[in-house]
Amino acid sequence: MSPSPMFVIRRSLLILVLVGLLGLGAELIAVGHWYAPGQLIPFIAIGGTVIVSVLYLTFERPWTTMFLRVVAVLLVLTGLLGALQHGRAESGLRAAGRADESGAATAANAKPMFGLAPASPSLLNGPAPLSAPLAMSGLGILLFLSLYGREQETRRAER
Template identity: 35%
Template sequence: MTSTTPRTTARSSHRRGPVGAAALRLGLLALVAIGIVGASLELAFERHWQSPVQLIPWVAIALLAVALLMLAVRDAGPALTVVRVLAVIVLLASAYGVLMHVVANHGMGAMDPDWDSMSPLAQWWSALTKSVGGAPPLAPGMLAQAALLLLLASVTPKRKEPLA
């Protein structure tokens, strides 16, 4: 049996703590960047720019990119507050996108011959699950996920804390 003093054990785990937090932060920032690129590509593939309302996710992506860069450069003080506010704005835009997609699908339900015989709850469920209409209701959720990851990254430390 090997004996290790409590001081040695505490010191080695303390060294891993800040490094682990920094790696977690970097991973979260990378996931945000992947989300930004993925959402941008999806919107471009769908040619999602044909009306002013369709430009909302592009603005949200731009805000998310600015917030990501701000957090990567500075993670304290007013910059951190701005990053968090921008992430919340993107979350709200994402929720609006989900709602608009469901409403658009619901509007297409009239083309379904069984639509009038369905209960209102079943109609909305069909719109949410894309059983009617072509708007993907969960696609805006990609932006919400990236915004939440950015919020999580904003609570992890950027710099390693000094060893005690």
């Protein structure tokens, strides 16, 4: 018996979330995101989600589904907390003269591409960008959505 299309979609979304989280973790490692204990929170959230996801993929039971929903909500909350922390840290880092640490080319050595000016450091791409924590929240929402209606599908399959 072949798996239902919804089963394939759910698994695909879960694998997409895992790939996204591993990429996010690699980015955090690349930028050295461990200067303070609070900066380890995303690593813990990513590690916990990966462990629970592997459990879910291995033993798809009601308790693993519940744990996966819990870590999905925790991912969303971790991302929102990170966005708050990044928003607070941005002004302090700019005041300390670290506004040019965005990785964007400076105006002096930048070559415009397609006639567009280089991006100037902002809240989205400055020294404490909002993009990473908001990506974590987005992956948490996607993970939660991948489990939507799972119980109804299980009940229908049992009949």
